[in-house]
Amino acid sequence: MKLLLVGEVRDGRITTETAELFGFAARLKAEVSMALVGNVGEFPAFSGRLYRANGGNEYDATFHKRLVLDAVERERPDAVVFLHSSLGWDIAPRVAFAMQAAQVSGVVGLDDGGYVVESCNGKMRRTVRPLTSRAVLTIQPGAFAPVATEGTPELIAIEAEPDSAIEFLGCIQPERGIDLTRAGVIVSAGRGLGSADRVELVRALADALGGEVGASRPVVDAGWLERARQVGSSGQSVSPSLYVACGISGAIQHLAGMKGSGFVLAVNTDRDAPITSVADVLAVADLAEFLPALTAAIRTRR
Numbered sequence: 001m002k003l004l005l006v007g008e009v010r011d012g013r014i015t016t017e018t019a020e021l022f023g024f025a026a027r028l029k030a031e032v033s034m035a036l037v038g039n040v041g042e043f044p045a046f047s048g049r050l051y052r053a054n055g056g057n058e059y060d061a062t063f064h065k066r067l068v069l070d071a072v073e074r075e076r077p078d079a080v081v082f083l084h085s086s087l088g089w090d091i092a093p094r095v096a097f098a099m100q101a102a103q104v105s106g107v108v109g110l111d112d113g114g115y116v117v118e119s120c121n122g123k124m125r126r127t128v129r130p131l132t133s134r135a136v137l138t139i140q141p142g143a144f145a146p147v148a149t150e151g152t153p154e155l156i157a158i159e160a161e162p163d164s165a166i167e168f169l170g171c172i173q174p175e176r177g178i179d180l181t182r183a184g185v186i187v188s189a190g191r192g193l194g195s196a197d198r199v200e201l202v203r204a205l206a207d208a209l210g211g212e213v214g215a216s217r218p219v220v221d222a223g224w225l226e227r228a229r230q231v232g233s234s235g236q237s238v239s240p241s242l243y244v245a246c247g248i249s250g251a252i253q254h255l256a257g258m259k260g261s262g263f264v265l266a267v268n269t270d271r272d273a274p275i276t277s278v279a280d281v282l283a284v285a286d287l288a289e290f291l292p293a294l295t296a297a298i299r300t301r302r
């Protein structure tokens, strides 16, 4: 199987998630080439063809799509693989349409010759198989472990007319108010809290442990905590020595941001919640009872 991986460049560097594309390819034992758009100082180490275009630092869907299609034309892969990122989910359908190829979005696993994708907001999984001879895939960050690759790629320039219907006006930098990446202890709030006032239970435990408060995305979307506290693929990636997940199911997008944690305590009423796959200890309990009891026990020992 031949895969054309579409790497990503941010701030002049290849993103760390790009290595997960190689992890996906390794699981399929596929032959790989890569397309890369943007000015970078160094290239990924692998043996294969690297189709690259300088410029294109300001994202433009039409231009990027044409560059990827130029690489597709030259490489003729069985599948084009993007990350399921804001770039991937914008360009992949355009490339799939141009190739008249099936598209499978947000792949989290491989099963029996098919691709596993999540549905119902991560509560279910489906396995699908493209019926076209070629396919376009996006893979969920965090789903495939990055692999170390080596070698020197053969560089091939790709080109396209920068002919767009959209003018780039500027970027808004995200708020960088709260840096969870350096926290030694993080106590994170999940939707299982049930209501905004229960955030205080999480905050009290974080204070008792001398740690920071984190959150899953629904908690942030509900406005219970600031967006800068979100942990996960579209939030911060953290690696504290202790991570306490309170009422968090363990969706792959959340695990992507916290699986580098040292010791993981999960508090959940569901003993089969996916968070058990990364938890060192699972307390099967109602957090409304468990968190105050744990906080009080820690305070008495200090």
Ligand SMILES: Cc1cc2nc3c(=O)[nH]c(=O)nc-3n(C[C@H](O)[C@H](O)[C@H](O)COP(=O)(O)OP(=O)(O)OC[C@H]3O[C@@H](n4cnc5c(N)ncnc54)[C@H](O)[C@@H]3O)c2cc1C
Pocket (backbone or CB within 6 Å): 121, 122, 189, 190, 191, 192, 193, 215, 216, 217, 218, 219, 230, 231, 232, 233, 234, 235, 236, 246, 247, 248, 249, 250, 251, 252, 253, 254, 257, 267, 268, 269, 270, 273, 285, 286, 287, 288
């Ligand atoms: C493109 C994309 C990017 C995303 N990025 C992120 C991201 O960066 N971070 C992120 O977190 N999510 C992200 N998500 C959302 C993600 O898919 C999940 O929907 C989300 O992580 C679920 O949050 P949760 O675990 O808090 O809620 P749920 O999945 O609803 O889980 C709630 C948990 O609480 C437990 N529970 C309920 N009541 C109690 C109680 N009283 N006591 C104890 N436990 C209880 C339940 O058993 C359940 O396991 C993203 C989704 C997409 C599509």
